[in-house]
Amino acid sequence: MNEKYQTLIFDLDDTLLNFKSAEKQALQALFSDLKVKADSAALQAFSVYNQSLWKKLEKKEITRSQLFEQRFQIFFKNYYQLEVSGLKCSQQYLSYLANGHEEIKGATQMLTQLKTENKQLFLATNGVAFVQEQRLKDSNLVSFFDQIFVSEKVGCEKPDPRFFAYLFEHSNALPQKTAMVGDSLSSDILGGSKAGIDTFWFNPTQTDNFTQVQPTYQISALDEILKYA
CATH class of the missing domain: 3.40.50.1000 (HAD superfamily/HAD-like)
Structure with missing residues (x-):
């Protein structure tokens, strides 16, 4: 060399x-907590949405707090017509995500x-x-x-x-x-x-x-x- x-x-x-693997496991656990079905289409939809938010953060179009407070609140409302606490969901998700290595x-x-x-x-x-x-x-x-x-x-x-x-x-x-x-x-x-x-x-x-x-x-x-x- x-x-x-x-x-x-x-x-x-x-x-x-492997982030994709960690994300999938974390989402499945979170969806289970919320008693909603974590099918592959839903997981893919969230992954795409989440990536779009991180790209916006990279470009300074949103703040970190906006990303963490809003991503689950907006996703579950749009995808499942479900009202959730964005911050609470984010905290749960991150705790699960930390286990993926x-x-x-x-x-x-x-x-x-x-x-x-x-x-x-x-x-x-x-x-x-x-x-x-x-x-x-x-x-x-x-x-x-x-x-x-x-x-x-x-x-x-x-x-x-x-x-x-x-x-x-x-x-x-x-x-x-x-x-x-x-x-x-x-x-x-x-x-x-x-x-x-x-x-x-x-x-x-x-x-x-x-x-x-x-x-x-x-x-x-x-x-x-x-x-x-």
Whole structure:
């Protein structure tokens, strides 16, 4: 492995841990609490709606409190004609979500190899701190990371340049020797590009990129990082 990068910054959801699996389990538990049917169409509808809200948050079109207070209230009203407490549902959902820590294939092996090469590894994730920290701890991946940056604690979400400015201000990483690894073009890759660092787009489904956001590298398996890093 060459010495191009001293530091690699990893996204968590759908890069190292399977968020879709965690989300499904959490929603099934929440729907059961509310005694509504959690069929695949409903779960998919919520997932799409939830992703749209996080995209709005990334673009600063809504606030974090609006996202957490309104997403379940609006979804259950529109989908089931059911009145619920948005905040209470959100708290229940997050407590269930924290239990989901299924690993993306190859994550441990790839991180282990990078550590043997003395790479500095950071985690940079949008989300709720206690949820992400619990999932990371339960997955046994936490020990790989020299530093962990969660948007809730940083005070802004990727791709906000302030997120990456905070990361570099609070670490010894050098931008020219650092790369961002993640599955989201709008969050990880755009954020890394705005910060002036190289990016790895983890795209296991080989989805076409119709955006203006261009990663430095595109990989379909995590171990491909080892060829470039």
